[in-house]
Structures are given as C-alpha cells and as structure tokens.
Amino acid sequence: MKELALHILDLAQNSITAGADLIKLTINESLKNDILSITIEDNGCGMDVTQAEKVKDPFVTSRTSRKVGLGIPLMLAACQRCEGNLSIESQKNVGTKLIATFKHSHIDRAPMGNMAETIGCLIIGSENIDFVYVHIIDQEEFCLDTREIRQTLGAEVPLSEPDVLDWIKNYINEGLSNLRGGVI
Numbered sequence: 001m002k003e004l005a006l007h008i009l010d011l012a013q014n015s016i017t018a019g020a021d022l023i024k025l026t027i028n029e030s031l032k033n034d035i036l037s038i039t040i041e042d043n044g045c046g047m048d049v050t051q052a053e054k055v056k057d058p059f060v061t062s063r064t065s066r067k068v069g070l071g072i073p074l075m076l077a078a079c080q081r082c083e084g085n086l087s088i089e090s091q092k093n094v095g096t097k098l099i100a101t102f103k104h105s106h107i108d109r110a111p112m113g114n115m116a117e118t119i120g121c122l123i124i125g126s127e128n129i130d131f132v133y134v135h136i137i138d139q140e141e142f143c144l145d146t147r148e149i150r151q152t153l154g155a156e157v158p159l160s161e162p163d164v165l166d167w168i169k170n171y172i173n174e175g176l177s178n179l180r181g182g183v184i
C-alpha cells in the first residue's frame with residue numbers, strides 16, 4: 001500500500017469487526033533511534049493463542065465472503081521490507097494489541113499518509129466507537145481522545161456532524177504540524 005495510513009484504516013477495521021468500542025492508535029516516530037512503530041489496541045472479542053499465531057498467514061480469515069484475509073499479512077510484509085516486524089498480542093474476550101515496527105529512514109518505508117482523513121473516515125464509519133490517537137515524534141506528543149470531545153459536546157451532537165468532523169480534522173492537522181515543527 002502507498003501509505004501507512006491505509007494499513008491503519010484496514011487494521012482498525014479488524015478491531016471494529018471484532019466489536020470493539022474503544023480503539024487506541026499510537027504512532028511513535030523516534031528519529032533518534034530511527035524507529036517508527038504503530039500500535040493498534042482494541043477491546044474487541046480477541047483471539048485465542050492458536051488463532052493469533054495463525055493470522056499472519058493470508059489463508060486465515062473469519063470472513064465468509066472470501067477465503068483470504070490480507071490486512072495483517074500486508075502489514076507484516078511492509079514491516080519486513082523495512083527491517084521491522086509485526087507482533088500480535090490477543091486474549092479472547094479481552095482484546096487485541098498489534099504492534100508494527102519499521103526502520104524510520106528505510107527507503108521502502110511508505111509515507112505516513114493523511115492521518116486526519118483516516119481518523120475522520122473511522123469516526124464516520126463507526127459513530128459509537130471511541131478512538132484515542134496518540135502521535136509521538138521524539139519527545140513531543142499529540143493526543144486526540146473522542147471521549148473527551150463527546151463530553152464537551154454533549155450526547156446529542158454526533159461526532160460525524162460535518163462541523164465537528166472538520167474541527168477534528170483541523171485539530172489533527174495542526175497538532176501534527178506542530179509536532180513536525182510547523183512543517184506539514
């Protein structure tokens with residue numbers, strides 16, 4: 001895939017399918033250590049040990065529409081191309097944590113892509129799910145927590161309301177731009 005954000009969208013979709021109502025995404029860019037890590041954590045249905053070990057194989061899926069599941073194998077391949085790896089910790093009825101790592105400066109590492117649009121798509125697609133998005137670049141940290149936004153807005157205003165969504169996307173774009181020292 002051309003952008004890491006597209007992998008993230010795909011893997012967050014797994015968490016949504018797993019029935020999660022809280023999804024935490026942490027992107028940690030350590031320029032100092034030349035490592036980029038993406039962690040996606042959910043409180044969905046989880047997997048047992050055997051299933052969690054098998055999902056890196058494209059022929060393992062709980063889909064009924066086709067026999068291959070590509071989200072995890074594609075992310076794994078992207079990590080391995082960049083001297084990184086993918087680990088999955090999961091517990092049945094508790095949740096799943098997926099950690100993907102890359103060598104930050106690797107020539108084959110896809111660019112981050114548009115995180116504001118990605119979070120926007122996730123919010124539109126799943127009104128009742130809360131998202132926590134933390135993005136760290138070296139010592140600086142940006143955080144968006146939809147639970148806090150809901151609290152401020154009150155129960156009657158949905159996050160998918162166009163004005164709210166625009167505000168969220170701008171907030172992310174500004175936050176990330178500040179992390180990168182004003183460079184978008």
Ligand SMILES: Nc1ncnc2c1ncn2[C@@H]1O[C@H](COP(=O)(O)OP(=O)(O)OP(=O)(O)O)[C@@H](O)[C@H]1O
Nearest residue numbers: 014015018046055061062063069070071072073096
């Ligand atoms: N967060 C998760 N919680 C519970 N089960 C998961 C989670 N992520 C993946 N799985 C299980 O692993 C399988 C493989 O996931 P993967 O994303 O590779 O393929 P898929 O979702 O089945 O298909 P595709 O991503 O191509 O649409 C899923 O079908 C599901 O059973």
Ligand SMILES: [Mg+2]
Nearest residue numbers: 010014071072
């Ligand atoms: Mg998938």
